[in-house]
Amino acid sequence: MNAKANKNQSSCIEPSYYQAVTQAIRTQAVQVLKDGTVAGVVGYLPGRRKGTARPALITTPEEAEKLIFSPACVNNLSVYLTKSKKGVLKQGRIGIVAKGCDMRALAGLMGESQIKREDLFIIAVDCAGVYGSRAERSESVTEANIARKCHECTVHHPEGADFVAGAATELSGLTPLEAEEMARIEALPQAERWAFWKEHFSRCIRCMACRQVCPFCYCEQCLCDKNRPQAVENSPRPAGNTAWHIVRAMHLAGRCGGCAECERVCPMDIPLNLLNRRMAKELKELYDYEAGLAPAEKGPLNQYKEDDDQSFIK
């Protein structure tokens, strides 16, 4: 079982931890379903293939006994709560299993009046990391197969939940891959940065998976689907693609919690989270704002200070 474990002990999580978390989730889910606290629980069930998991809404204690939490539980379940994604909220108070990164989305959605805290029973997971895309799904999580976002995770220990499954995992000593990549792009000459993104955006097939999976893309009509006026060309050509990704990054600025689901689901492997992270970094530097750490009344782009930086304005 430890054959493939990374030498670095701190980043190798034993499967037993996930089993413990799974057990805690089951117990809690059964209890809240039984006592009627919630009408249902959004969580993970085992996938049909080994080493996979799938999101599910369960409504009975019996089903709850089947809930799992494993490194394959990559999905951000908060996406199922908004109306545009055929949300489940109208059924009454809902339980939801949430990793730290998912919690940031929940906080953001609360700040944007999309969900109410009292409508949720949050079963948070003290998450030890999930698989990256195309990673080998061994039984334990190692630096080799952990998701890139988990390398720089700062929210393992969720706060403000109704229940926390698991305790005190530490992820440290992992190479900050995304930060390094961002620094690399930033250091490129401007023309090469353009070339980099041009190549990526040109591949986009406008499948809109990024939009579909994003908890914050809850608009009932996306700006990019509007044709009067058509602000963003919607056929998969480089011009429209570039516009789409810039507009999307702009719309997510100050909101995105960094779950990186967009990047995970992208069939063309466009490094979308890189854009979101860059915007998050900028807003942190300019306005000392980090999205989703707690429900906020106003996002960084919905408020201002009279002495905000204006060095770029003549």
Place this chain on the structure above:
Amino acid sequence: MSRIGVFVCHCGENISRTVDVEQVASAAGEIPGVAYACDYKYMCSDPGQNLLKKAVAEHKLDGVVVAACSPRMHEKTFRKAASAAGLNPYLCDMANIREHCSWVHEDKKLATAKASDIVKLMVERVKKGKSLAPITVPVTKRALVIGGGIAGIQAALDIADAGHQVVLVEREPSIGGHMAQLSETFPTLDCSQCIMTPKMVDVANHPNITLHTYSEIEKVEGYIGNFQVTLKHKARSVDESKCTGCGICMTKCPKKKIPNEFDQGHGLRTAIYVPFPQAVPNTPVIDRENCTMFQSGKCGVCAKVCGPGAVDYQQEDRFSVEAVGAVVVATGFKLYSIDRKPEGSPIQGYGEFGYGAIPDVIDGMTFERLASASGPTGGKILRPSDGKEPKQVVFIQCVGSRAREKGISYCSKVCCMYTAKHTMLYHHKVHDGQAYVFFMDARTPGKGYDEFWRRAVEEEEAVYIRGMVSRLYQKGEKIVVMGSDIQVGVQVEIEADLVVLATAVQAQDGADLLAQKLGISYDKYNFYSEAHAKLKPVECATAGIYLAGACQGPKDIPDTVSQASAAAAKVMTLFSKDQLERDPVVAKVNEKYCVGCLACKKVCPYGAVEEKEIRDRQGNLVKVVAYVNPGVCGGCGTCQATCPSKSVELDGYTDEQIMAMIESL
């Protein structure tokens, strides 16, 4: 297909000198959707306007672009002409080819090309334009005035005299405010109460004024012309309808030694009391914290002696809702206290002046009460510690004011004048006394003000010393004042009998909370913000709410009264019509697509965005969306730029219009 008419003006030679107007007109004729294009010498002249009107009719135009001067110059002219020709005025736009083109470029070829582009931009804009109708909002012709000081009284009387109903709310048991506390007023030295009390009585007797004292604002809903205000009437423990104001309760009350707030704590009052003899209404109130009946249940003397049986220990706070169309906020100010401030307060006290612990270091308002004939000393200047007449009095200006590090950086505006007045009052009352004033600048910009100050110096022999005081300390019966005279360049030391501090004027306690209820903005000092510092000095950014007096910033009585009357005039202007008509450039929400993230609400500078519940026929909540109140919307469009799904749209500047313009580039 649109049928747009384009009219290119020569403006004499102002445009035609550098722009080939004929070419611009003929190019405009080629733009798809343009049904008619021509050029003319003076479009704004009568024949020019007639040309436009005739063309609208003849060519069945559904939009007009006048390529001429700046819209800031003649937009109204041409929209009026278009309107006269039966066209919606908002389908008439101007292409600015004079200020933005012919006057700023010399090269005729480039200028002509640019003029054609500008025309094209505006044609595209008009093509996507919509007919708009002015917005009307009904007006409730009844005003609420918050605060019963001189500002509120003046505003209430002015509005009431104009024939409108006024609801006047005061949180203290009597109206009168700070002005009732003053002894004499600058620059004429007339007795404050002599000019104030008749106005208070006028308020009480005015048939159009409903007075609620000992009451506060609980909640404000609605918008211009249509506010619903919930008032909280604090329990007075005396039934106003029964009380005759005979005052026997006060003479019999056994609790007699409570420091009187009206006298800045230097006089005494009973537990059932009116703040001062001329109070309006002359109905006592029971101070429950000091009343034996309320504290121990044993007393009840006032109820026993009250003939009409007005005393009611069971009375509770009561609430009422008033419908009003306009609100005048006149909540006044409070004075800075030099006392030690709680940890973390942005404002510091004055440790160097003893944090208020030296009994003979008093503030200006206390001096007013000492000088007032109705005050605790009967108008004699006697110092608080031992009741002796002070022979050396030091006045210190700018205590708190203009002291950035103490948390207040502004000038309190009234202190220079009232300190000069104090030195005069002192000199009149204590002939062998000497007044000294430490000051940084004498700021006396008012009618007769500088003359008044100079009189204090030249005739009343106050010694003004330019320089500040570093420290005050008690030395036996004296207070040592360590100051400096920067003109001579020496340190100055005075052993004073009494020190009077001209403490800063600050916003009232709770000013921020009231502002939040009203939805008006306030500055970092909690003074209320006017909509425009120069051109809208009495209006709030929130339509229908007006400011009067020191709640907006330090102000003296004449300025306060002027602003109160100005606010009243604004209210009367609003009340002069049954319906409020507004420019229709306002935002509208597309409820079908709005998902209610309310980002628009967060950025709206006017507080015009509200939440609206969409329900199905069974009454089930379908969703919550944003709603822009057209009566309140100012038309900036920040909401639309912020809305991710563009479900809110600013009429007159729709995305469709702007995109069409960009596409035509």
Place this chain on the structure above:
Amino acid sequence: MHAEAKQHDFEPKIVAFVCTWCTYAGADLAGTSRMQYPANVRVLKFPCTGRIDPVFILRAFQKGADGVLVSGCHPGDCHYMAGNFHARRRFAAFRALLDFVGVDLHRLQFSWVSAAEGGKWVEVVTELTERVRAMGPMLEFKSLEHEEQWSAFQAMADVPGVVNTPELKEAYDKI
């Protein structure tokens, strides 16, 4: 730069998004004062900089603008009190994004020009026009307009991790 500017073999297209109360009026003042500036600028009037959507800037570049100017009231002067404050944050973020995707920010100018600053309007417009003139046409977005998606395929053929199978290639080539 000056030597090139004098040749004027390239007339850049400059689009200005301005608020009506301050900068539009400032440009009017430049006119009534008969100041002179390059004729390259096309002005689009908005009620407030708060109304200006980043998408407009993007669209302007796509539609052939070589330079974009966004200008409004100085902080504290906004006719709508706070529109320019919101715009300031919005554009600070948008600039960072454009920079990250490789747009040369020298083509995008922000300014505060009040109704009294006719001279500043001339200065800002002239400076941007001449700067962009020296930089030459903005080709990035324009070239995208003419490109089809698959044109980039060959360039990516060797990048590891990118979906690139012989079948796909064949399929693309058939199109």
Place this chain on the structure above:
Amino acid sequence: MKNKLMHLSNETMNVGFVKKVEALSGSSVRRCFQCGKCSAGCPMSAFMEHPPNRIVRLLQLGQGQRVLAGRSIWYCASCETCTTRCPNKVDLAAIMDALRKLSWDADGPSKESYVQLANRLFIENIRTYGRQYELRLGAAFNMKSGQFLKDLMLGPKLISKGKLKMFHSKNKNIGEIEAIFKRIEEMRKKGEAL
């Protein structure tokens, strides 16, 4: 003295002195609001330790002794610029005259002996001769001030140019001058004049 701490009280403020200055000069010191215009235009400001405005300020605070202790009043050129331009009509030139007289009467605590000496000699000259006798005035000044070589080269030149007369005749009516001096002294003795 100049920078010594100033105690202010009814006792330390010498109001009597100020009133005397006001009576002699016919000008109020309280009118002054310390705008500094007098000092700004004074050609002699640079030579004074108390510029004109500060002299008035010290008088406002009843600090006549501080004024007289300095030499500033003796550096006033009586050019009247201050009086002419004062926005409050404070006749500073007259106040200076008054201060000098009070200092003169008290036999000057001031240290500026040269100017006083020149004045003294000038007035003595009038009393003796009725008119100025410039050669004597200059010579006497140099003798008494101990500057024997002052303007040494200038004297002979002026004599040769006829500008300085070697001899001087007294007025025929010289007795009338002496009578004026006597009468003024008498009035002062009787307290009829300041």
Place this chain on the structure above:
Amino acid sequence: MTPGKKRLNYSYYPGCSLHASGREYDISTRALFKALNVGLKEVPDWFCCGATPAHNVDELLSLSLCAKNLSLAEQVEGDLAVACAACFSRLKTTQHHLKEDEEKRKQVETAIAGPAALDKPVKHILEILAREFGLSKLEESVKKPLMGLKVASYYGCLLTRPPEVPELDDCEDPSIMEDILRALGAEPVKWSHRMECCGANFTLSRPGVVLKLSNAILESARLAGADCIMVACPLCHGNLDIRQKEIKDAYGAPDSTLFGNIFGSELQQGAPKDQRDLPVFYITQLAALAMGVPSGNLGFESVITDPKPLLREKQLL
């Protein structure tokens, strides 16, 4: 001079300086009045007016001396003409003060044992020339216009200040000297130091003061391109003329001057410092010269800064 009109006649108070260091002022005044056919009769047995030293320390003495002189002047017919600006100022001040202050007038009358002649009109020769004789008549009388002579007219302190005393001209922007100069055919220059103090009577006690203040005046006149300075006061003349060489010695180094200080090194590196001699004329000398009075009768020999080279250059000799 003009038939049919009464000849102007004045009593005359020359003052001490005009009998000594300012003798050329006296000589030229008499010569000018003679040339203009205006009568001038000296007050007999006049006393010193007390000048600055007297009022500096003893106002009552100062007033009494002047009052005495005024009553002496009563003996001679005609308004009292005064040439010296200091005497003029003292006499006018005395009249002004005593008219306003009843108590002082009584004290003064006691001191001089007689009434103070408060109504004897006191006229400075400038106003006699410009107003009573008249500018146009003056212009007509010119025989030898002072063509091409650029003159900086220097008023000093006491001719105009304080305004209510001399009542001669605007106290901040007078023009009477320039008007006369124009009538004489000369060219008055515009300059900044027309009314700055020259140091006056400090010439005896503190000559250093005089050097500094007079230097600023001379520098200003040179900067304005003046050929010479014109004065109407023997004290000013003394300071600007007699001490001119001393001033040059003291302030000759470029950066020690007023303008050197202002313009700093720029001036140093530029043209060499303007060190021209500026002859100082009395108003009466120039006027008499224009009236054709031979230059030998105008006391030019008494002047320290030799004016002859300049007058020769302008062909006025």
